[in-house]
Amino acid sequence: MKKTISVLVENQAGVLNRITSLFSRRAFNIDSLAVGVTDDPTLSRITIIVDSGNSVVEQVEKQLNKMVEVIKVRTLDESTYIGRELMILKVAATMKTRADIMTICNICGAKVSDISTTSMTMELADTPDRLNTFQDMMRPFHILEVVRTGVIALQKGGGKI
Amino acid sequence: MKMTGAEILLEALRREGVEHIFGYAGATICPAVDVLRSASDIGYTLVRTEQNAGHMASGYARVTGKAGVCLVTSGPGATNLITGVATAYLDSIPMVAITGQVPSGLLGRDIFQEVDITGSTDAFTKHNYLVKDAADLPRVIKEAFYLATSGRPGPVLIDIPIDIQNQEVEAVFPDEVNMRGYHPSVRGNDKQLDHVAEAIGLARQPVIVAGGGVFLADARDELQLFAEAFGIPVVTTMMGLSLLPSDHPLNMGMIGSHGNLCANKALAKADLLIMIGTRVADRAIIAPEEIHRRMPSIHIDVDPAEIGKNLQPELPLVGNAKVILQQLMERDIQMDCIEWRSQLQEKRIEELHREYPWREESVTPGRLLRALGKKLQRDAAVCVDVGQNQLWSCKNLWLKDTRFLTSGGLGTMGYSLPAAVGVKVAQPERQTVVICGDGSFQMSMNELAAVSSRKLDIKILVIRNGVLGLVNQIQHTAPYHGPFGVALDGSPDFEIIASAYGIPSIVLENDALLDGALERFLETEGPCLLIANVDPACTTND
Ligand SMILES: Cc1ncc(C[n+]2csc(CCOP(=O)(O)OP(=O)(O)O)c2C)c(N)n1
Numbered sequence: 001m002k003k004t005i006s007v008l009v010e011n012q013a014g015v016l017n018r019i020t021s022l023f024s025r026r027a028f029n030i031d032s033l034a035v036g037v038t039d040d041p042t043l044s045r046i047t048i049i050v051d052s053g054n055s056v057v058e059q060v061e062k063q064l065n066k067m068v069e070v071i072k073v074r075t076l077d078e079s080t081y082i083g084r085e086l087m088i089l090k091v092a093a094t095m096k097t098r099a100d101i102m103t104i105c106n107i108c109g110a111k112v113s114d115i116s117t118t119s120m121t122m123e124l125a126d127t128p129d130r131l132n133t134f135q136d137m138m139r140p141f142h143i144l145e146v147v148r149t150g151v152i153a154l155q156k157g158g159g160k161i
Numbered sequence: 162m163k164m165t166g167a168e169i170l171l172e173a174l175r176r177e178g179v180e181h182i183f184g185y186a187g188a189t190i191c192p193a194v195d196v197l198r199s200a201s202d203i204g205y206t207l208v209r210t211e212q213n214a215g216h217m218a219s220g221y222a223r224v225t226g227k228a229g230v231c232l233v234t235s236g237p238g239a240t241n242l243i244t245g246v247a248t249a250y251l252d253s254i255p256m257v258a259i260t261g262q263v264p265s266g267l268l269g270r271d272i273f274q275e276v277d278i279t280g281s282t283d284a285f286t287k288h289n290y291l292v293k294d295a296a297d298l299p300r301v302i303k304e305a306f307y308l309a310t311s312g313r314p315g316p317v318l319i320d321i322p323i324d325i326q327n328q329e330v331e332a333v334f335p336d337e338v339n340m341r342g343y344h345p346s347v348r349g350n351d352k353q354l355d356h357v358a359e360a361i362g363l364a365r366q367p368v369i370v371a372g373g374g375v376f377l378a379d380a381r382d383e384l385q386l387f388a389e390a391f392g393i394p395v396v397t398t399m400m401g402l403s404l405l406p407s408d409h410p411l412n413m414g415m416i417g418s419h420g421n422l423c424a425n426k427a428l429a430k431a432d433l434l435i436m437i438g439t440r441v442a443d444r445a446i447i448a449p450e451e452i453h454r455r456m457p458s459i460h461i462d463v464d465p466a467e468i469g470k471n472l473q474p475e476l477p478l479v480g481n482a483k484v485i486l487q488q489l490m491e492r493d494i495q496m497d498c499i500e501w502r503s504q505l506q507e508k509r510i511e512e513l514h515r516e517y518p519w520r521e522e523s524v525t526p527g528r529l530l531r532a533l534g535k536k537l538q539r540d541a542a543v544c545v546d547v548g549q550n551q552l553w554s555c556k557n558l559w560l561k562d563t564r565f566l567t568s569g570g571l572g573t574m575g576y577s578l579p580a581a582v583g584v585k586v587a588q589p590e591r592q593t594v595v596i597c598g599d600g601s602f603q604m605s606m607n608e609l610a611a612v613s614s615r616k617l618d619i620k621i622l623v624i625r626n627g628v629l630g631l632v633n634q635i636q637h638t639a640p641y642h643g644p645f646g647v648a649l650d651g652s653p654d655f656e657i658i659a660s661a662y663g664i665p666s667i668v669l670e671n672d673a674l675l676d677g678a679l680e681r682f683l684e685t686e687g688p689c690l691l692i693a694n695v696d697p698a699c700t701t702n703d
């Protein structure tokens with residue numbers, strides 16, 4: 001089962017390295033990891049998606065908590081968080097296919113950010129599921145390149161971790 | 162006041178109460194070593210290879226409860242130290258390791274003697290620092306000592322580039338540490354304590370499994386009081402050996418693959434497991450799922466990540482073992498397990514008084530160690546190596562208030578002699594004995610130099626079977642096809658080695674000579690080597 005873990009860490013060199021090496025040496029499988037600074041410049045927030053059973057997720061949390069530079073760890077409640085991922089996707093596009101591609105972009109809410117005689121590049125920020133759908137829909141047109149950021153997430157409501 | 166990084170280091174070490182450093186100098190640590198010259202209040206032991214600086218600091222830390230300190234140069238000095246640091250990490254030993262580093266401006270360019278030692282030791286330090294500004298040093302050193310000794314102890318490494326050691330800054334020494342990401346628990350949760358007390362009250366066949374964490378929390382007395390108050394049998398892990406005297410009526414011995422029958426029986430038949438300061442490692446608790454299926458358990462540990470890692474307890478209890486045991490003693494618990502206890506005691510007494518075979522041509526290891534243990538002073542420290550020698554010691558060495566020190570987590574050969582040097586430096590009056598194999602002795606016998614130069618009264622028992630005994634034993638068992646690469650051919654004459662360092666030695670050839678040899682060994686003034694010839698065919702059951 002996929003779980004989303006939100007981690008507040010000291011914004012210092014080497015912290016990300018410590019966290020990723022922790023995951024590999026403890027054999028925790030992660031789907032994605034996204035990091036960025038918060039409104040407090042001394043803090044970064046890392047969002048980690050783990051695909052494992054409950055006991056593993058609990059171990060992940062505990063091991064993260066042990067790290068001196070980790071300030072808070074919280075597994076987000078599935079039903080009450082906003083999780084988004086950004087994707088940039090480049091697809092082959094000719095005069096013939098351009099209109100069809102546009103239709104799908106409109107349906108999925110993707111924005112065209114670049115166009116050339118042979119290609120179109122779109123950006124889409126949405127849930128991982130919807131990004132997958134968009135990607136599937138683009139596949140028949142021949143995808144040239146894709147990049148995804150990994151999910152970032154926050155709990156809904158006024159509370160904070 | 163303006164100070165150099167090196168001066169700050171010295172001042173900060175003083176403020177932490179450091180009295181001794183185990184080290185090995187080199188170019189990039191020279192500024193730090195240079196200020197130590199004038200520090201007559203801080204002792205310095207020059208090791209013969211950096212790994213042993215780690216082990217000495219470990220021995221020092223384990224008997225004092227203070228962080229052991231080692232200091233080495235960058236590159237090969239730092240990489241040599243790694244095994245010492247990892248050994249300490251696996252046994253949660255408080256340690257502060259200081260490494261020199263190439264100039265900060267040149268980091269990352271693979272210049273002479275540069276290695277990324279903080280990156281290399283992430284996996285087996287509690288925390289580490291690469292210092293890039295001397296003004297950070299007072300805080301970093303304060304934090305390092307606090308981290309090393311609080312919560313679940315462990316090694317902390319501080320990497321200091323040479324230019325930072327020379328950098329002059331205005332130094333401000335903090336009185337307190339303030340780390341927003343580090344708040345170890347001390348007291349146990351009161352509600353949870355109620356549940357724990359209730360579970361203990363309901364048990365008819367409880368057993369306490371005590372590990373090295375009890376020593377680390379300085380809770381040996383509390384453990385004994387707690388066990389005695391309710392008459393609960395105690396078994397220990399290897400790291401918990403010597404928490405109770407061998408013949409204490411509640412001590413049922415050591416559990417695990419190389420443990421005592423009685424202890425393992427207690428573990429298998431209990432109806433409640435009370436684990437204190439133990440991480441349920443595979444050598445101690447071989448089948449956690451099976452244990453989990455059979456009986457409920459209480460797990461008391463200062464490190465929440467240890468709880469549920471290998472075994473999911475019914476009742477987790479996070480906090481310092483000493484404090485929690487005191488809290489538990491305040492509760493009104495009624496419990497009676499006299500029948501269970503006497504069953505176990507019968508078995509235990511049988512085991513403690515087992516007869517050993519008589520050997521004319523060599524020494525029986527079990528007999529030797531039982532006899533040695535009985536002749537030791539009450540509070541001796543015994544540093545034990547790795548291999549058959551260790552397992553014989555675990556099973557047979559008679560312990561009083563002895564402190565039993567071994568490398569339990571990493572099983573690092575060569576640990577015993579340098580650890581004993583650390584013990585003796587910390588506590589010169591304490592009787593200190595090394596027990597090692599002929600393989601492990603050769604991994605650190607260069608440290609006889611420390612014994613000899615400091616005239617340390619350390620008694621060293623080398624069990625000479627001519628092989629890497631434990632590996633030899635494994636190779637004699639399926640699926641393997643027989644010994645290979647385990648004969649210690651070409652080993653030197655240990656008597657000559659000892660005398661080359663000015664240390665006397667005694668060779669013990671057979672069981673008949675045992676008592677006399679042990680007496681001479683222990684009565685010799687100053688260091689002495691006792692070489693006991695053991696048949697390579699002996700297994701850990703002998
Ligand atoms: C540094 C290190 N290398 C290898 C091993 C694997 N090992 C475990 S026991 C052992 C044999 C030890 O031989 P010796 O010191 O002679 O002790 P004995 O078993 O003969 O008592 C070896 C090689 C180890 N534990 N540590």
Ligand SMILES: [Mg+2]
Pocket residue numbers: 598599600624625626627628629630
């Ligand atoms: Mg041997």
